[in-house]
Amino acid sequence: xxxxxxxxxxxxxxxxxxxxxxxxxxxxxxxxxxxxxxxxxxxxxxxxxxxxxxxxxxxxxxxxxxxxxxxxxxxxxxxxxxxxxxxxxxxxxxxxxxxxxxxxxxxxxxxxxxxxxxxxxxxxxxxxxxxxxxxxxxxxxxxxxxxxxxxxxxxxxxxxxxxxxxxxxxxxxxxxxxxxxxxxxxxxxxxxxxxxxxxxxxxxxxxxxxxxxxxxxxxxxxxxxxxxxxxxxxxxxxxxxxxxxxxxxxxxxxxxxxxxxxxxxxxxxxxxxxxxxxxxxxxxxxxx
Amino acid sequence: xxxxxxxxxxxxxxxxxxxxxxxxxxxxxxxxxxxxxxxxxxxxxxxxxxxxxxxxxxxxxxxxxxxxxxxxxxxxxxxxxxxxxxxxxxxxxxxxxxxxxxxxxxxxxxxxxxxxxxxxxxxxxxxxxxxxxxxxxxxxxxxxxxxxxxxxxxxxxxxxxxxxxxxxxxxxxxxxxxxxxxxxxxxxxxxxxxxxxxxxxxxxxxxxxxxxxxxxxxxxxxxxxxxxxxxxxxxxxxxxxxxxxxxxxxxxxxxxxxxxxxxxxxxxxxxxxxxxxxxxxxxxxxxxxxxxxxxxxxxxxxxxxxxxxxxxxxxxxxxxxxxxxxxxxxxxxxxxxxxxxxxxxxxxxxxxxxxxxxxxxxxxxxxxxxxxxxxxxxxxxxxxxxxxxxxxxxxxxxxxxxxxxxxxxxxxxxxxxxxxxxxxxxxxxxxxxxxxxxxxxxxxxxxxxxxxxxxx
Numbered sequence: 001x002x003x004x005x006x007x008x009x010x011x012x013x014x015x016x017x018x019x020x021x022x023x024x025x026x027x028x029x030x031x032x033x034x035x036x037x038x039x040x041x042x043x044x045x046x047x048x049x050x051x052x053x054x055x056x057x058x059x060x061x062x063x064x065x066x067x068x069x070x071x072x073x074x075x076x077x078x079x080x081x082x083x084x085x086x087x088x089x090x091x092x093x094x095x096x097x098x099x100x101x102x103x104x105x106x107x108x109x110x111x112x113x114x115x116x117x118x119x120x121x122x123x124x125x126x127x128x129x130x131x132x133x134x135x136x137x138x139x140x141x142x143x144x145x146x147x148x149x150x151x152x153x154x155x156x157x158x159x160x161x162x163x164x165x166x167x168x169x170x171x172x173x174x175x176x177x178x179x180x181x182x183x184x185x186x187x188x189x190x191x192x193x194x195x196x197x198x199x200x201x202x203x204x205x206x207x208x209x210x211x212x213x214x215x216x217x218x219x220x221x222x223x224x225x226x227x228x229x230x231x232x233x234x235x236x237x238x239x240x241x242x243x244x245x246x247x248x249x250x251x252x253x254x255x256x257x258x259x260x261x262x263x264x265x266x267x268x269x270x271x272x273x274x275x276x277x278x279x280x281x282x283x284x285x286x287x288x
Numbered sequence: 289x290x291x292x293x294x295x296x297x298x299x300x301x302x303x304x305x306x307x308x309x310x311x312x313x314x315x316x317x318x319x320x321x322x323x324x325x326x327x328x329x330x331x332x333x334x335x336x337x338x339x340x341x342x343x344x345x346x347x348x349x350x351x352x353x354x355x356x357x358x359x360x361x362x363x364x365x366x367x368x369x370x371x372x373x374x375x376x377x378x379x380x381x382x383x384x385x386x387x388x389x390x391x392x393x394x395x396x397x398x399x400x401x402x403x404x405x406x407x408x409x410x411x412x413x414x415x416x417x418x419x420x421x422x423x424x425x426x427x428x429x430x431x432x433x434x435x436x437x438x439x440x441x442x443x444x445x446x447x448x449x450x451x452x453x454x455x456x457x458x459x460x461x462x463x464x465x466x467x468x469x470x471x472x473x474x475x476x477x478x479x480x481x482x483x484x485x486x487x488x489x490x491x492x493x494x495x496x497x498x499x500x501x502x503x504x505x506x507x508x509x510x511x512x513x514x515x516x517x518x519x520x521x522x523x524x525x526x527x528x529x530x531x532x533x534x535x536x537x538x539x540x541x542x543x544x545x546x547x548x549x550x551x552x553x554x555x556x557x558x559x560x561x562x563x564x565x566x567x568x569x570x571x572x573x574x575x576x577x578x579x580x581x582x583x584x585x586x587x588x589x590x591x592x593x594x595x596x597x598x599x600x601x602x603x604x605x606x607x608x609x610x611x612x613x614x615x616x617x618x619x620x621x622x623x624x625x626x627x628x629x630x631x632x633x634x635x636x637x638x639x640x641x642x643x644x645x646x647x648x649x650x651x652x653x654x655x656x657x658x659x660x661x662x663x664x665x666x667x668x669x670x671x672x673x674x675x676x677x678x679x680x681x682x683x684x685x686x687x688x689x690x691x692x693x694x695x696x697x698x699x700x701x702x703x704x705x706x707x708x709x710x711x712x713x714x715x716x717x718x719x720x721x722x723x724x725x726x727x728x729x730x731x732x733x734x735x736x737x738x739x740x741x742x743x744x
Contacts, residue, residue, distance in 0.1 A: 051356065073360050076358065079357055081354070081357055087352055088352070100289040100293065103289060104361060
């Protein structure tokens, strides 16, 4: 697979407070990556750094094999970005903003714009300042999708959308990613959205990507275990994230399910029940 | 579309085109070279206004998140800027008399554009504006004489160098971040319409302001704090007018400290004027023309915007029991506005008189005419403010532009008046009609304002 985004030893700090510390990350073509992290973990900083919107202290970032701060125009045309905060010119009408953006892209799809504008009922004559946050978010999504990009980066895209808008947005992304060439990275707090469209999950904690794998793998690896011992014995659970002793036995959460250990437990007549966890619980356990 | 963003604002565009048209008509009707200075002033003001407008819009494009992501953005921005600049030079080509003046004007325009853009991105570069205003001072002190022809010839020859320098800076512009705090403020101001600029400034948290701005606001508020404390601790009550005055204060008000600072500045300037040789006085003309314009600008536009921002607060104040007497609020409010503006315009009239006496840049007739123009200007601007304040709809944007255009027109007319040796305006039938009309206008607007409150 072609590596679309490659980050090595990325470091970034604000006013002597470190946000990203030696972060390494590789995103491959066709990946739909959901980026999870606590508030202030540095998700937006990471996404902005990838796109050269925010300066970095040190590290190497490449996008489409080019250095992030020296992207060629053809590479830039392959990127779509929806920022968390709208910084579009507030006195421009939606129509004017669309025409402004259109002039930069040869791959601009008017059909896509028309389709989304009518589906999302956006008044083209209204000024950006007159739109609700949800409507602005929809306009920003249209602007990001219209150039038919190969790499889409969304910074909390659904935060201002109502449930119907979110569903529609996710549907649009699902249609897009059915084309294998499209790579999507999106940060979110809404894990249910992530579970619907992402095939990979990246968890940002302590300035690093502490977990990055397929969604299915993470769900199979991070599990809750209930351990019942028939006689009193000390059990060491590998990859333990959290554990509690109960009258019935031990309750534990592991970051990786060790098959060898499971076999060993079976041989020792220790009953181990595996309880799958939701992504939200997995995230909370991994970043606790 | 890029140029539409850079040139956003139809009122200012109309005004610039109007100034160009006036310059054209003057050029083609001018029989001799006597009014060439006025022509140069007209074209310089219109073009500088255009460059300032473009400079202020630039961060909206360069500091947008998408600026680094849009393909060929810097190239398109450069093309847009060069197109605007080239168009702005066309009237110059038609209006200015010879090639040297034209080339010199292009050099001046490029330098002005660089200064405007630089001060938008880094506030420290505002120093160039002050250097320009204060330039006569070192020139007079160091006994440097300025020959206009030589200066223009030098600027004309320097044009290739200045152009190369400007082009090199233009290439760096897209990636230039400047002072982020200052640029964010400019973006907030330009993203808001001009009528809302004060509201944007008022929203800046106190602790995020510069130390000087904090001291300025605090020293201004201290006077009013003392008034409230005295009224609370003694039996003497605040008058209705004083209460409204206190309610209409903001961190950006033009108050006593502003009068003190300007007075000290003008006194120092006049002292220099008295010390230096008379032949250098003419270099001070731009400075002594700009200062009153700046005072009127800050003094009256700020008052208008503060009251516009505080309309709902004043409406709540008007229903207090102390204002239960018919029209007591409206009359106290009008008294405050009239007294505030009367003090401002009187200060300017005195300032103009003193500077005219010291620098001799205008004779008694021009001074008397200028005072009369200021009187009309004062009456008309208060009338416009009153008409706007009583409206439910927000007309602050066109009103602020009208006021700015009014100031610039006054400066242009005054320059014309000084150079053409115009007789006393009070004897002019057209002006008499204008004066009477403005008096009637203010009576009518005051009556409408009173009527508006009595109906509530």
